[in-house]
Amino acid sequence: MTGTDEPDAPGESAKVPTDDVPGDWPVELAGVTESLVTTLGPNGRWNVAPLGLFADDPVTATTWGRTRTRRNVERTGEGxxxxxxxxxxxxxxxxxxxxxxxxxxERAHAWARVEFERTASGTEDGTEWVRWKLTPVESVVVSSGVPTLSRGLGAVVEASVAASRLDVPGYDDAACRRTIAHANDVVERAGSPREREAFDRLVAHVDAALELE
Amino acid sequence: MTGTDEPDAPGESAKVPTDDVPGDWPVELAGVTESLVTTLGPNGRWNVAPLGLFADDPVTATTWGRTRTRRNVERTGEGxxxxxxxxxxxxxxxxxxxxxxxxxxERAHAWARVEFERTASGTEDGTEWVRWKLTPVESVVVSSGVPTLSRGLGAVVEASVAASRLDVPGYDDAACRRTIAHANDVVERAGSPREREAFDRLVAHVDAALELE
Incomplete structure (x- = not known):
């Protein structure tokens, strides 16, 4: 990023940032909110990965294993x-x-530049986890709308979580596959075109991963 | 309702309707969007029930069995x-x-007064279904915000659908119970206080229903 004070606006003019609240989260957090985090890699590019935000005070997130997100925030301290x-x-x-x-x-409804501070770590089922305290230092609301409930969207998220746990120690493979199959039923019955496309890509990613083994 | 032109505003002043778009839906629909519909009963009160909106052109919804929603829209033609x-x-x-x-x-982010027109019907697993064409004639956006992803909220919705199918012909009871159990895990791990409260109520409703048998 060339200037955090003037973030590159995505292509659509309707998406120019409309709100800037330094030091605060751009959305109300409760329970765990699923986000995507971009972190700067050693190659100068931004890695995109899911990050569950726990609405503790302060907000925390946990990385599992030596992921790119973990390595990048260890090096840069932010995302x-x-x-x-x-x-x-x-x-x-x-x-x-x-x-x-x-x-x-481009698809972000809101974002926050966040400082990561390591607060705890441990090992579970052979995977090293690190808990991070997250402090927003800049935040922007890009677009808002009327919240709605979509079973298809929920199914895609649930299936993604299950798919990311396939062949991971500590998780029941059969249960993960049942979750993915149930999600497939929901998306076939209730999914939007975009949700169907997402599910097709999920299946392709999982197949690709299985073929690499 | 005493005056559809002047809907009773819910208690909070922040929730006074801010937008009025007759003849259009107040949100973008894609795939199936889960809504709640209120329909006027013969007792003069409004029954609240879920209604999945299919984003066909026109938008449709299907009622299953002789529910209150179906009987009310058969009598009044709207909801x-x-x-x-x-x-x-x-x-x-x-x-x-x-x-x-x-x-x-009170909790509606947006609403539409909708005319229901019966377009098809049939029977599946002994349950008579009716498909309705939905035409919005008045719509209001009450509040908007930044959309976020919550696994807990998705789990509550999915468990509600599964719970409503327990002991219903044509549905696999064991699969419904597995869905509810998985949702319980998600809510325990990732649920907000409000999502936990909802799940507790779900369990209470299901227990009450089972005791009535």
Missing amino acids: YVQFVTDPVTFVDAALSIVEVDDPIL | YVQFVTDPVTFVDAALSIVEVDDPIL
């Missing part, structure tokens, strides 16, 4: 947390390596 | 379709009889 509900963007970030030139995703 | 993301309101409407004095729900 851009984005609120994205586009199912295709979410699936790609959850199940493949996505790197972009600009830290702000 | 108020509302976009609500509050998990407790959704669970109560899905799994219990809810009747209110005002057709507009």
Whole structure:
């Protein structure tokens, strides 16, 4: 990013940032909110990955294993947390390596530049986890709308979580596959075109991963 | 309702309707969007029930069995379709009889007064379904915000659908119970206080229903 005070606006003029609240989150957090975080890699590009935000005080997030997100925040101490509900963007970030030139995703409804501070770590089922305290230092609301409930979107998210746990120690593979199958039923019955596209990509990512083994 | 031109504003002043677009939906529909519909019962009160909106052209919805929603729209030809993301309101409407004095729900982010026209019917697994064409004649956006992804909210919705299918012919009871159990895990791990409250109520409704048998 060339200037955090003047974030590159995405292509559509309707999406020019409309609100700037330094030091605060751009959305109300409760329970766990699924976000995507961009972190700067050693190659100068921004890695995109899911990050669950725990609405503790302060907000925390946990990385599992030596992921790119963890390595990047260990090196840079920061990332851009984005609120994205586009199912295709979410699936790609959850199940493949996505790197972009600009830290702000085109589909972000809101984002926050966040400082990461390591507060705890441990090992579970052989995977080292690190808990981070997240402090927003800049935040922008890009677009808002009327919130609605979509079973298809929920199914895509749930299936992405399950797919990312396939063959991971500590998770029941059969249960993950049942979750994905149920989500497939929901998306076939109730999914929007974009949710169907996301599910197709999810299946492609999982197949690709299985073929690599 | 005493005057559809001047809907009773809910208690909070921040929620006074801000937009009025007759003849259009107040939100963008794609795939199936889960709504709650209020329909006027013969007792003069408004029944609240879930209604999945299919984003066909025109928008359609299907009622299953001789529900209150179906009987009320057969008699009155209309209902108020509302976009609500509050998990407790959704669970109560899905799994219990809810009747209110005002057709507009306090938690609605947006609503539309809709004319229902019967377009098809049939029988599946012994349940008579009716498909309705929905035509909005008045619509209001009450509040908007930054859309976010919550696994807890998705889990509550999915569990509500599964719970409403328990002991219904044509649905696999064991699969419904697995869905509810998985949702319980998600809510325990990632749920907000409001999502936890909704799940507790879901369990109470299901227990109450099972005891009535």
